[in-house]
Amino acid sequence: MKLALLADIHSNLEALSACLEHAQAQGAQRFAFLGDLVGYGADPGAVIDLIAQHAERGAVVVLGNHDAAVLGRPIDPMTASAQAAIDWTRTRLTARQRAFLDALPLLVREDDCVFVHASAHGPEQWDYITGEVQAQASMRAAKATYVFCGHVHKQVLYYIGAGGRPIPFEPVPGSPIPIGRHRRWLAIVGSAGQPRDGNPDACYALADLERARMTFFRVAYDYAAAAKKIRAAGLPERLAWRLEHGE
Amino acid sequence: MANRPAGAPPREGDELDGFRLGPRIHLGGMAAIHRLVGPKGPLPLVIKIPRLGIGEPASNVISFEVERMVLGVLSGRQVPRLICTGDVETRPYLVMEYVEGPPLEDWAVRAPLPPHEVARLGAAVASSLYELHKQDVVHLDVKPANVLMRPDGTAVLIDFGLAHHSRFPDLLAEEFRMPVGNWPYMAPEQILGVRCDPRSDVYALGVILYELTTGRLPFGMPTSMRRLRQRLSRDPVPPRALVPDTPEWLQEVTLRCLEVQAANRYASAAQIAFDLSHHDQVVISERGRRLRGAGWAVRLRRWLWAAGYEPGPCPPASVQVNVAPIVLVAIATTHTDEAVFEALREATRRLIAAENQCRIACVTVTAPEPALGAERIEDAATSVHIRHLVQLRHWAKPLQLPEERLTFHVIESSAPAAALIEYAKANQVDQILIGAPPPRGLTPWRGSVASQVMAEASCSVTVVRPRAGTESPVE
Numbered sequence: 001m002k003l004a005l006l007a008d009i010h011s012n013l014e015a016l017s018a019c020l021e022h023a024q025a026q027g028a029q030r031f032a033f034l035g036d037l038v039g040y041g042a043d044p045g046a047v048i049d050l051i052a053q054h055a056e057r058g059a060v061v062v063l064g065n066h067d068a069a070v071l072g073r074p075i076d077p078m079t080a081s082a083q084a085a086i087d088w089t090r091t092r093l094t095a096r097q098r099a100f101l102d103a104l105p106l107l108v109r110e111d112d113c114v115f116v117h118a119s120a121h122g123p124e125q126w127d128y129i130t131g132e133v134q135a136q137a138s139m140r141a142a143k144a145t146y147v148f149c150g151h152v153h154k155q156v157l158y159y160i161g162a163g164g165r166p167i168p169f170e171p172v173p174g175s176p177i178p179i180g181r182h183r184r185w186l187a188i189v190g191s192a193g194q195p196r197d198g199n200p201d202a203c204y205a206l207a208d209l210e211r212a213r214m215t216f217f218r219v220a221y222d223y224a225a226a227a228k229k230i231r232a233a234g235l236p237e238r239l240a241w242r243l244e245h246g247e
Numbered sequence: 248m249a250n251r252p253a254g255a256p257p258r259e260g261d262e263l264d265g266f267r268l269g270p271r272i273h274l275g276g277m278a279a280i281h282r283l284v285g286p287k288g289p290l291p292l293v294i295k296i297p298r299l300g301i302g303e304p305a306s307n308v309i310s311f312e313v314e315r316m317v318l319g320v321l322s323g324r325q326v327p328r329l330i331c332t333g334d335v336e337t338r339p340y341l342v343m344e345y346v347e348g349p350p351l352e353d354w355a356v357r358a359p360l361p362p363h364e365v366a367r368l369g370a371a372v373a374s375s376l377y378e379l380h381k382q383d384v385v386h387l388d389v390k391p392a393n394v395l396m397r398p399d400g401t402a403v404l405i406d407f408g409l410a411h412h413s414r415f416p417d418l419l420a421e422e423f424r425m426p427v428g429n430w431p432y433m434a435p436e437q438i439l440g441v442r443c444d445p446r447s448d449v450y451a452l453g454v455i456l457y458e459l460t461t462g463r464l465p466f467g468m469p470t471s472m473r474r475l476r477q478r479l480s481r482d483p484v485p486p487r488a489l490v491p492d493t494p495e496w497l498q499e500v501t502l503r504c505l506e507v508q509a510a511n512r513y514a515s516a517a518q519i520a521f522d523l524s525h526h527d528q529v530v531i532s533e534r535g536r537r538l539r540g541a542g543w544a545v546r547l548r549r550w551l552w553a554a555g556y557e558p559g560p561c562p563p564a565s566v567q568v569n570v571a572p573i574v575l576v577a578i579a580t581t582h583t584d585e586a587v588f589e590a591l592r593e594a595t596r597r598l599i600a601a602e603n604q605c606r607i608a609c610v611t612v613t614a615p616e617p618a619l620g621a622e623r624i625e626d627a628a629t630s631v632h633i634r635h636l637v638q639l640r641h642w643a644k645p646l647q648l649p650e651e652r653l654t655f656h657v658i659e660s661s662a663p664a665a666a667l668i669e670y671a672k673a674n675q676v677d678q679i680l681i682g683a684p685p686p687r688g689l690t691p692w693r694g695s696v697a698s699q700v701m702a703e704a705s706c707s708v709t710v711v712r713p714r715a716g717t718e719s720p721v722e
Contacts, residue, residue, distance in 0.1 A: 159416050169416035177415055178316050182336045 002027050005189045006204045007034035007117070007150020009051070010066065011041030011089065012193030012243070015202040016050060018221035019192045026206055026217075032108075034150040035064025035117025037101070039082065040194055040239050042229035044070075044089045047193075048097040055100075063104035064117040064151070065126040071102055075126065081236035088235060112145035112181070113209070120147055128152050129188060135166040139186050146179070146207070147186040154197050155190035155205070155216045159183055171216040179207070179214045187214060193226075200246035257281065257296050263340060264333060266294055277307045277408060282345060291345040292330060299339065309418050310408030311339050316415055317407040318343070321382055324401050325375035346403045351391035351455070358462035359490050362497050365459040366523040369500075371402040372452055373520035377675055379404060380445040380516060380568045385411045387442060389451035390432045391458070411442045413564055431464045435479045435507050439556050445564045446509040449516055453504025460497060461489045465505060479507060479553035482540030496526040499535030507549055514571030514604045517675035521573060521606070521654070524674065530651040571604040572677035577667055577700070579682060580611040580638040580657075586713040587682035588642055594680050594711045595646060607648060609639045610656045610670060612663035632657050664699035672705050679704055683712035 004023035009016050023031070031054050038044040055061050069075050069086045070093070078086065093101075106123040108115040119127040119134060120142035128151060129135050135158040138147055155173075158166040160183055171177060179185050190203025201218040208214070227240035241247075256279055261268045269282035272293065283292040297311040318329040318341065328344040354360060354368060372394055379386060386393075388409040395403040409427055411417055419427060420442060428437055434450035441447070457465045465483030469475040486493045486501060500522050506512045513519050522529050529535075541549075576595055578588065598605060613635055639655040646653075660666035671679055681697050701708045 157416060159418075161418065161420065167416065167420055172414045175414040178319075180312065180335055 001029050001208070001210065003030045003032060003207045003209065004028035004204060005032050005034060005148050005187070005207060006192045007189050008036040008064070008153055008191035008193055009033065009038075009041075009047055010036055010191070010193035011038045011044040011047050011085075012202075012226050013041075013043035013046045013050070014222045014226040015193045015219075016047055018219050019202050019204045019217075020050075022217060022219045023204065023206060026215075028206060030058065030060075032060035032115050032148060033062070034115060034148060034189065035062045035104075036066045036150060036193075037061075037064065038070055038089050038093075039064075039066030040085050040230075040235075040242075041226060042233040042235060043226075044092050045094065045097055048093070048100055052097075052100050060108050060110070060115050061104055062108055062115055062117050063101070063106055067101045067104065068124075071098070081238050084236050085239060088233065109144065114142040114144040114147045116142075116147065116149050118149060118151040120144075120149075126151065129156075129158075129186070132158075132166050132168070135168070135186050139166060139184055142186075145181055145184055146209070147184075148205075148207070149186070149188055150191065152188050153191035153194060153203075154188065155203055156188045157214070157216075158186040158188075160185075173216055173218040176213045176215045179212050181212055185214075190216065194242060195246045196242070198246050200243060256298070263294065263296075264338065266292075266342060268294060277310055283342065290328070290330075291347075292342055293345045295341045295343065297339050306419075308335065308339065311335065311341075313410060313418055314407040315341060316418075317384055317410045317412050320412070321379070321384060321407075323378050323382075324397070325378045325403055326407075327403060327405060346395045346397065346405070348395045348397045348403070351394035351396060351402070354396075355391040355455075355458055358459045360459050362460070362492075362494050365456060365497060366526060367400070368396070368402070368459060369452065369456045370520045370523035371396070371400055372404075372455065373516040373523065374675060375402040375404055376445075376448050376452060376516040377520065377568065380448070380564045383413045383564045385413075385443060385445050385564050386448050386451075387411055387437065388428050388432075389448050389455070390429045391455060394455075411564075413443060417442060430469050430475055431466065433475070434509070435553070436509055436556075438475060438479065439553065443564070444509055445516070445567055446512050446514070449504050449512050449519065450506075450509075452516065452519065453501055453512075456497070456501040456504060457483065457486060460486045460493055460501060463489060476553070480546040480549040482507075484540065485537050487536075488538045494526070495531045495535035496522075496529040498537075499529055499531050500526075502534045502537075508552075515568040517568070517573055517677075518571060518606060521608075521674050525654060525656070528654040532651075569677075570602060571606070572602055573606050573608060573675060574598055575608045575610055575667070575671050575674075575676045575679045577679060577681040577696075578609055578611050578639055578642050579696075580635045580642075581613060583638075584682070587711070590711045590713040591680055591682055592642065592645060594709065598678075598680075599646065599648060606652050606654070607643070607646070608654045608656060608674065608676065609643050610658060610667065611635050611639055612658045612660050612666045615659050615661055632659075664696045664703070667696070667700050668704050677706055679706060679708045680711055681708065683710045 006019055033051050037047055037051055051061060065075050070089050114120050116123050119138040121137040127134055129138060155171055157169045157171050161167050189205040192202045192204050195203055200223045201220050205216045223243045227243045230240040257268055259268055259270050266283050267285035269284035271279055271281050273280040278295050278297045280293050280295045283294055297307045299308055312335055315332050327346050330342040333340040386404055393406045397403055432451040432454045434447035436444055437447045454465055466478045486498045504512055576591055635657045636655055643653055658666045681700055684697055697710055
């Protein structure tokens with residue numbers, strides 16, 4: 001069964017729709033949304049509704065730090081533009097959409113997989129996996145063969161070498177990678193709704209756990225439309241510019 | 248096999264997931280290889296079983312995993328076909344095609360070999376390496392024992408346990424403190440920890456050429472790190488100093504493969520295959536003529552370079568070899584058309600500007616000499632050949648390209664399109680430039696040449712047409 005993994009959607013309906021469509025064309029039968037459904041973008045309500053529909057059909061959904069911020073939970077201070085988007089998002093959600101976010105778990109464990117937004121080591125601390133040390137901490141805490149996460153907006157696959165240390169690997173989009181069950185893996189699937197590596201294409205990944213294979217993808221989408229909506233909503237200009245430039 | 252202790256070596260007659268083991272054909276430090284006697288199928292098969300268990304190094308299982316991963320995605324006759332694999336955790340094995348043909352080792356023990364035989368074997372290995380590199384794989388353990396020669400002359404590379412595939416995580420990275428690979432054949436950058444440069448395989452091929460030519464290894468069989476690192480600063484004794492009959496072109500090719508800095512080697516294995524197949528076109532530099540290695544000043548400079556060396560990031564192997572394409576320019580010297588010639592030159596100039604390591608092979612096809620011989624002396628085969636060669640050189644002169652990036656070939660054939668297609672295939676040509684037929688199609692054979700080449704060539708074909716108004720007047 002193919003499992004589509006999407007993270008950091010950030011209220012970007014165009015990117016989310018494009019990734020879902022791409023994943024379905026690739027034969028995805030299950031979906032996991034790895035947090036930060038909202039924040040930054042101009043379509044929080046529509047994005048939550050779409051993901052809630054998938055959740056009803058059995059999709060995994062976990063909470064991200066931007067989702068927590070919208071709910072008013074205590075988190076570290078954000079940049080001014082991120083905070084402005086959080087404040088704006090609060091005014092746009094229905095009670096039902098808010099309740100959906102409020103019910104999301106921080107971490108989901110299923111068989112030999114752990115799904116989390118940031119790190120399995122203290123998920124509510126929202127640590128960034130920026131290197132070997134953080135990857136090691138998350139993999140140790142998860143005690144699972146596979147850890148799937150987001151938060152860092154870049155696609156990276158960590159694997160444990162024989163030396164016992166995690167080694168980062170930058171995946172080539174579209175190339176299937178063998179992810180043997182006898183090793184441990186941590187996959188950062190990249191951001192669907194706000195890529196930051198200079199390429200505006202949306203990120204997601206597809207895992208085929210029976211065949212122990214995983215493929216990272218980049219999907220072209222109408223970022224101009226998403227940026228236009230951000231400007232129309234009166235959100236900070238920088239948030240629109242980022243989508244256009246992938247930064 | 249289940250009734251014997253785990254880790255016990257497999258034996259003839261054992262059965263494994265329905266495969267019945269025949270005689271053992273190889274027992275190495277990492278794995279044992281048996282012929283398979285059952286089940287019967289269309290292809291003769293072997294099974295490779297890694298040596299695991301107490302006392303065996305952990306790297307064996309990783310190498311098994313690497314080989315399974317890499318062979319699983321490789322295609323082509325230059326690698327054994329992988330049929331199926333066993334689970335890494337419970338029953339690791341690889342079932343693959345049994346390759347008919349002796350290892351290159353059988354030739355190495357008879358070295359020194361005649362130059363033309365070294366060239367034939369070397370070109371076969373180079374072509375196979377190029378096919379690997381195009382598929383993003385660097386072998387990193389090229390040595391005569393890992394090359395099998397099929398009866399049709401194709402070199403088959405085996406044992407991918409140390410290979411690097413740029414689209415997969417490198418399971419061997421950082422696993423070993425000692426350099427991984429076979430020391431006598433290992434490239435300088437590989438000694439320093441780089442595992443992703445296709446030019447490391449080019450270096451190993453250089454060692455093989457050296458060995459076949461002289462019967463010796465360029466840096467012996469080092470047993471310590473200090474001895475191993477000698478090749479970072481020293482040059483090998485030139486083959487011509489050991490075997491004086493070694494032609495300069497063979498030494499030129501060999502020593503260029505053995506350059507310390509990867510950037511000074513051939514940029515792609517296809518270019519080596521090309522040079523070894525057309526040795527009359529190899530431009531001889533000081534390298535080909537020298538009778539001794541570099542002096543102390545050069546060695547000191549290299550030593551300082553190696554001491555401060557930091558491996559950089561790895562671009563995919565296919566990207567690295569693509570910067571050094573071989574371009575065939577079809578120049579119809581039998582139908583001189585200055586406008587088409589100039590258009591071809593213009594297109595070639597643009598290519599040279601974009602691809603600063605590309606090679607231009609200027610090719611023309613002439614009609615075969617009549618069977619009963621020519622009546623007039625100027626039509627005799629050699630003088631016809633030379634006349635066309637002169638025209639090719641004349642065509643290329645304005646390009647002002649260094650000699651080593653230009654080659655000239657006059658092919659004799661009554662089927663020009665087929666001859667060009669065959670030539671392109673045999674020489675790993677990446678792109679063909681060919682003139683378009685005249686607009687009103689007054690010379691019908693040429694029209695069919697360009698279109699047939701376009702339809703049937705195995706590489707990209709660019710049809711070049713002079714700008715409107717610049718065509719030569721139709722006579």
